[in-house]
Amino acid sequence: MQISKSATDAFLARLWFWQRRRDRRCAKLLMLSALVALAAGCSLSPRTYHDPNMDFSMIQTVAVLPFANLTNHKNAEDRVRDVFMNMLLSTGGVYVLPAGEVARGISRSQIPAGSAPSIDEIKKLGAVLGTDAVIAGVLKEYGEVRSGTAAANVLSLSLQLIEVETGRIIWVGASTKGGITTTDRLLGGGGQPMNTITEEAVSELIKMLFKG
Amino acid sequence: MAPVVWSVETAGGVEPFSYEFLWADSSGQIMKQQSSSPTWQWWPDRAGTYWLKVIVRDRFGNRAQSHWSSEFEITRPLIAALPLQNLSSTTAPLAMIRTELIALIQDAGFDLVADSDLQQFMASQRMRKVGGINGRRAERLKEATGAEALLITTLELYDEQLPLKIALLCRLVSLGQSPEILWVNSVALGGDDAPGILGLGLIEQPAALRSKALEALVTSLTQSLAGAKRVQPLPGKFQPKMAHATQERGWTGKAKVAVPPFYNVSDRKYGGEIMALHFLEALQQSGRFTVIEPGVVYDELLRFRIIMDDGISIPQAKAIFNTFKADFVLSGKVFDYQDTKGDWGMPVVDFSAEMLDNKNSQLVWTSKSYNGGSDGVFFFDWGRFTTASAMAAHMTRAISGFFAQ
Structure with missing residues (x-):
């Protein structure tokens, strides 16, 4: 079979056109994916969960357990917990047990220090302290972060509210505040003080807690 | 150590009366104090020999006076x-x-x-x-x-x-x-x-x-x-950064407070004891509280084998309430109590305070305070604080002002 030169050229031209079109589609898809990923990363929607079946008005008294500290900063968990307890009590929504009373409860319930308590341990602790719920938390980041010549303070905290009666997690929230901004990169400055960042993060978490 | 209380008895005349209390010392100097009340508390500011006299005036200016009293001695304790x-x-x-x-x-x-x-x-x-x-x-x-x-x-x-x-x-x-x-x-x-x-x-x-x-x-x-009241200005920057008070903390007269050492997580040795002493000073000076002598409190803590791990617990607070008949127990945590050495750096004080009430053993006050020595300083170190102690004294005074309200 003889194929004319013009037909071959026409076929190659069509093939080139489809390839270009496919490349453009791929590029568009890639860009869209990148945008979606970027949007997800920069999402402002809070990272929180509320148990839809829980009546939060039943929670009158709360014990805030010592937070787990995953940072290198000594006593950072104590500082953040103290701010959280103060701010939570200031809302007037719940009564927060004094830290010394919580320590007594932990000691009486024989919960090992620094460990995440099991459901049974939570129930036992609730019975000792006479509380409706306990809050457990993990401090993931605290202190200065560096990137190139820029430096700023950052705090990352996640909390869980656990109902004492059933041992169920009824609320979860996480907040990260501070970090290096574009202004920090361009102009320096070192970001906000640690106390301010702590208050911002804790304030956001408390807003999340009472939103449900 | 107690004031000399003057009390005047009158007969006749038309009320209201006004009273003039006069006292003379051995140098012959005469001092006087006007009052509308027949009683007056006198805090002698130095030891010595004194003579006293009272002049009373009634509504129409009629005047009656006592003789100078026989001499009496004021001695220092x-x-x-x-x-x-x-x-x-x-x-x-x-x-x-x-x-x-x-x-x-x-x-x-x-x-x-x-x-x-x-x-x-x-x-x-x-x-x-x-x-x-x-x-x-x-x-x-x-x-x-x-x-x-x-x-x-x-x-x-x-x-x-x-x-x-x-x-x-x-x-x-x-x-x-x-x-x-x-x-x-x-x-x-x-x-x-x-x-x-x-x-x-x-x-x-x-x-x-x-x-x-x-x-x-x-x-x-x-x-x-000598009975003088000291009123020091309090810079606004020392107010607690966050505070919470319940409505049920009203009391009449002077409230009795026990201030055990604060729980210290700072690097400063004795930070808890120092902060408790600053609160003692602030509360006592406010005039609304009687603070129990720390020596008495330490002794009882020792007697009850009370170790305050992470702060004061309810049973510990109850033991203090029962022993001292205290109205409140003030405790807290010290996170930073830092002084500097040499020219560089600034002192930092960071603590939280909580007050437990005797009535229901609940928190009636919590607060968080933190300050640096150069807070609010913009020109030529004006308003700079060079010691953590001076800042702690102001910060505790700001809190005791809130308590007393």
Whole structure:
């Protein structure tokens, strides 16, 4: 079979056109994916969960357990917990047990220090302290972060509210505040003080807690 | 240690009456005080011989006066001055500071128990703790030496490296079965607090700074015992950063407060004890609280084997309430209590406070305070604080102001 030169050229031209079109589609898809990923990363929607079946008005008294500290900063968990307890009590929504009373409860319930308590341990602790719920938390980041010549303070905290009666997690929230901004990169400055960042993060978490 | 109460009885005349209280000393100087009340509390500011007289006027200006009274003697109470408690975590000339303090107190007209008598008493009682006194010991000290009051001085900070720094807390406690705090004050000075033009105001001799600090304390003591009320301005930057108070904390009269040492997570040794002493000062000076002598509180904590892990628990607070019939227990946590060495850096104080109520054993007050020495300073170090002690005194005073409201 003889194929004319013009037909071959026409076929190659069509093939080139489809390839270009496919490349453009791929590029568009890639860009869209990148945008979606970027949007997800920069999402402002809070990272929180509320148990839809829980009546939060039943929670009158709360014990805030010592937070787990995953940072290198000594006593950072104590500082953040103290701010959280103060701010939570200031809302007037719940009564927060004094830290010394919580320590007594932990000691009486024989919960090992620094460990995440099991459901049974939570129930036992609730019975000792006479509380409706306990809050457990993990401090993931605290202190200065560096990137190139820029430096700023950052705090990352996640909390869980656990109902004492059933041992169920009824609320979860996480907040990260501070970090290096574009202004920090361009102009320096070192970001906000640690106390301010702590208050911002804790304030956001408390807003999340009472939103449900 | 108590005021002289004048009480006037009148007969006849038309009310309302006005009263003029006159008193003369041995130098012939006559002083007077007007009052609309027939009773008046007089706090003599120095020992000596006095004569008294009262003039009463009625509504229409009719005047009646008493004769000058027979002479009477005002004597200063005998004071025992304990050796200094050193919470500065450094070596300091404690004996020298005490000697200088005693000299100034004697100059102000007070009588002091002889050192040999005090040392003999301390040895017989095996008394090593000099930061406070319990009721049993206070009574024995009174019996043994005849002293009516005890001066307890705490050295909080001492640094002879330039710029110099010194911080002292001093209190006068009545001796008896239940010791009461009669006066308390703190002073914190830096050699570079007021450098002035070309650094002419810098204090570079430790003796000069010591003397300035001790004079401030003794002046405050004499003025306080003469009935003067000290009102110091409080910069707004020392208000707590967050605070919560319940509605049920109203009380009438003076509330009795126990202030055990704060839970200390700071790097500063004795940070908890120091913060408790600053609260003691602030609460006592507010006039709305009677603070239980820390020596008595420590003794009971020891007796009940109370170890406050992470703060005070409800059963511990109840034990304190029952023992002392206290209305409140104030405790808290110290996160930072940092002084600087040399020219660089700034002092930092960071703590939280909580007050438990006797009525329902619940928190009636919580607050969080933190400040740096250069907070709110924009021009030429104006308003800068050079010691954590000075800041802590202001911060606790701001909180006690809230409590008292």
